[in-house]
Every structure is written in structure tokens, then in C-alpha cells.
Amino acid sequence: xxxxxxxxxxxxxxxxxxxxxxxxxxxxxxxxxxxxxxxxxxxxxxxxxxxxxxxxxxxxxxxxxxxxxxxxxxxxxxxxxxxxxxxxxxxxxxxxxxxxxxxxxxxxxxxxxxxxxxxxxxxxxxxxxxxxxxxxxxxxxxxxxxxxxxxxxxxxxxxxxxxxxxxxxxxxxxxxxxxxxxxxxxxxxxxxxxxxxxxxxxxxxxxxxxxxxxxxxx
Numbered sequence: 001x002x003x004x005x006x007x008x009x010x011x012x013x014x015x016x017x018x019x020x021x022x023x024x025x026x027x028x029x030x031x032x033x034x035x036x037x038x039x040x041x042x043x044x045x046x047x048x049x050x051x052x053x054x055x056x057x058x059x060x061x062x063x064x065x066x067x068x069x070x071x072x073x074x075x076x077x078x079x080x081x082x083x084x085x086x087x088x089x090x091x092x093x094x095x096x097x098x099x100x101x102x103x104x105x106x107x108x109x110x111x112x113x114x115x116x117x118x119x120x121x122x123x124x125x126x127x128x129x130x131x132x133x134x135x136x137x138x139x140x141x142x143x144x145x146x147x148x149x150x151x152x153x154x155x156x157x158x159x160x161x162x163x164x165x166x167x168x169x170x171x172x173x174x175x176x177x178x179x180x181x182x183x184x185x186x187x188x189x190x191x192x193x194x195x196x197x198x199x200x201x202x203x204x205x206x207x208x209x210x211x212x213x214x215x216x217x218x
Contacts, residue, residue, distance in 0.1 A: 070188035072178045105174045109167045122157045128187035136187045
């Protein structure tokens with residue numbers, strides 16, 4: 001019977017456990033504790049960045065120039081029908097303008113920001129004063145409109161004025177609310193007043209034109 005002899009490996013070939021060292025490349029491997037610390041540090045960094053962003057945004061609002069808003073409201077006036085005159089004209093196939101109802105609030109909401117009306121406002125010479133004491137006579141100068149020609153500067157001023165105007169129609173009451181924003185409170189008030197004056201002139205000229213049409217028909 002053959003006997004197989006076995007021998008244990010030489011322990012000198014393997015270092016003792018107490019003398020074991022971690023390879024250098026393993027020292028850079030992330031651990032759970034290290035990941036938690038990094039995550040906490042990252043959260044603190046996010047909080048710091050958020051606070052800095054809030055401070056920067058708040059500071060920009062503090063240094064930005066102040067603006068003022070003037071609010072006005074108008075109620076479109078209803079107009080009576082032409083009565084017998086309208087009926088008589090209809091028999092001849094003629095439409096008398098005076099027989100029509102007044103324009104809707106939505107019509108005036110569109111009219112107040114129409115280009116002809118805004119152009120008339122831009123061409124107006126105001127007597128307002130800016131917060132620094134300088135006179136605000138021309139909207140092209142107030143807005144510092146750019147353009148190689150006066151016509152281009154005027155067009156840019158019209159576009160800027162359109163962005164500074166907010167019109168709201170209250171459906172329940174039919175009231176048209178107008179809000180004008182400007183760098184000066186007096187200028188905002190004068191722009192709103194000028195727009196209302198132009199609307200009033202439009203109504204007056206429209207009524208005069210309709211009255212003239214009725215007289216010619218009669």
C-alpha cells in the first residue's frame with residue numbers, strides 16, 4: 001500500500017496578518033464614511049452657493065433703478081340705437097353708424113396699445129422730472145432709444161412703451177384697467193393721462209363723424 005505524504009506550505013512565504021499592509025492604490029478607494037462626509041460637504045457647498053446667489057440677486061434689485069406704476073380705469077360708454085332713423089335707413093339698405101352699439105371693452109383694450117396711439121404718446125412732449133432731477137420731455141430720451149435715424153429711435157421707443165403698458169379687461173364689470181410703468185412717478189401719471197386723453201378724442205371724433213353721417217342722410 002502506497003503512502004502519500006503531504007507537507008504543509010512554508011509559512012515563511014506568507015507574511016503574518018499583523019504585518020499586513022494596504023496597497024497604495026486601495027487607499028484612494030471611496031469608503032462609506034468617506035462618501036457620507038463628501039455628501040455632507042457637498043450639501044454645505046450647495047447651501048453656500050444658494051445663499052450667495054440669493055445675496056447677488058437681492059443686491060441687483062437694490063442697485064437697479066426704481067420704477068413707478070400709474071393705474072387708470074375707463075368704462076366704455078354705451079350708445080343708444082338710432083331708433084326710427086336706423087329703421088328707415090335699413091329699408092334703403094343703408095347702415096347708419098350712429099345706430100350701432102358702443103365698442104366693446106376689448107376694443108378699447110386693443111386701441112390703447114395700438115401703434116397709432118402709442119406713436120402719439122411717444123411724440124408728446126412731457127413736463128415730468130426724473131428721480132435725479134433731470135427733465136423727462138421725450139420718451140426716446142428717457143428710454144435711451146438706439147437707432148441711426150430719428151425714425152428708428154422713435155420705433156424703438158414705441159416698442160419699449162408697449163412693454164411698459166399692461167391692459168386688463170374685467171369681464172364682470174366691463175372696466176378696462178390701464179397700468180403704465182415709468183422711471184418717474186410723474187412721468188407714469190402723465191403717460192396714462194395722455195393715453196386717456198387720446199381715447200377721449202377718438203370717441204369725440206367718432207361721435208362727430210357719426211353725427212355728420214346722420215345729418216347727411218337726413
